[in-house]
Amino acid sequence: MSNNKVWLVTGASKGLGLTLVKQLLNEGHQVAATSRNLDDLSKAVNYTGNEFLPLAVDLKSEESVAEAIKKTVDWFGKIDVVVNNAGYGQAGGLEELSDEEARGNFEVNVFGSLNIIRHALPHLRSQKSGHIFNIASIGGFTGAFPAFGIYCATKFAVAGFTESLATEVAPFGIKATVVYPGYFRTNFLTSDSLGLPKNPIAAYQNVREVQQAHENAINGNQPGDPEKAIQVIMQMAAEPEAPVHLFLGQDAYDLAYQKMEVIKNDLEKWKPVITSTGFDHAG
Template identity: 75%
Template sequence: MNNNKVWLVTGASKGLGLALVNQLLNQGYQVAATSRSIDDLQAAVGQTTDAFLPLAVNLKSEQSIVDALDQIIARFGKIDVVVNNAGYGQVGGLEELSDEEARANFNINVFGSLNIIRQVMPHLRKQRSGHIFNISSIGGFTGNFPGFGIYCATKFAVHGFTESLAAEAALFGIKATVVYPGYFRTNFLTSGSLSVPQNPIEEYSNVREVQSAHEDNINGNQPGDPDKAAQVMIDVASDPEPPVHLFLGQDAYDLAYQKIDIIKNDLEKWKPLITSTGYEQV
């Protein structure tokens, strides 16, 4: 395993990002990590070493990102692996959530990652190597979750632009992988990472049931081990032919196949109509 690679991990003060940073440092990698609060990040990681560069970054500010990348290059000389992990969950029916709430979720989960990609690609193109992991969710592959429509929409966007990035960046020897975690035992379902609707609508009992289940029952009982997920990503980054699609967790694996089966059934059931739309051959 090549631990000479320099990693950049966003949203690293908790959850999968924190697990990944700790695993990397313990294995001798050089790691730059970002959070909104450098104090929170340093306290969470709890390590002071020349191999660790904590950074306070506003992902909505391209200048903040440029400044951070300059510091990383000055310290480590390069960036090899980028993990766009920063994001948060948004609960609420599509009718319930305001335009402001929806756009706020997109600003971090989608545009924050795009801002990183836009600014880091010149460095990766110059060295003609690199690997970008964009953390989506199993909710970025299947959206059949009442109350998670906006969150799923952000993660479907991550899914989509990562596929395009993989095709665009291959020209420069750069890899891209979209990661679909299932339920991992992190603080993702706590109030600091999961926003609830400001103006809930009483009639949406199914949304309230799903919201309550995530906050009260699933939280703290998730089957996935974030340390094991982090190790999978480290292993994938060392593979010369990494996947474009990386599902994490038995639940993600099962849900992905359920979605694939639904699509296959829809295709075959409606095939006569689907394929009836071409011009008649003369």
């Protein structure tokens, strides 16, 4: 039964998206995959057969997204699993990044996913089934990374709307999961996937250090195995009770607990002040 699923995967020409598409096809699933460049996608996947539908899509264009969803349903007859994977990292301190740079990151990472969701949901609702995976990042749960404030903000947004989405679509038999990967050894930190600030400010040494560490020391040495990450996502797509929050990697697990400890400590330290704001009903 699971081998009859139709998957729609965005950002499929590289990284986790490409690994997912290859593994899905290898295991007999039907896959519609999107990328900005059709040639790059077709070459990267290197699969000929009716089970694979490569699509050139501009996620920032509702018309382009709507056309891709229609082609997928016309080709396969349905969509079972949507994976909003497309996105890019944007480095730079908040003061450094221009309005254009910040909005550009939101356009792809947030509004691109919303375009896909908006146009896929009518089909999922009509069939009363489906699962939407929105790929965030551990940076969508903890923002304690100098140089990645805007990127983290986009991924916090993804996490937030996925929580709401899960409650909204549950009555239709549809599931939604936000995925928080830690560091996985893909090309995510290479120049074509990581935007750098056009106007860096010399005073921000901590921002430069973290940015350069991601470009150099971390890139190529990430602890996570993309193949294993994909196996977890595929397993969750088959689970009747899949989680709304799916963390991937020991590093993501550890960072999530660090964040929760910070919140817990802030809550308890300031509890008398936090809880002092109600109306006084005495007398």
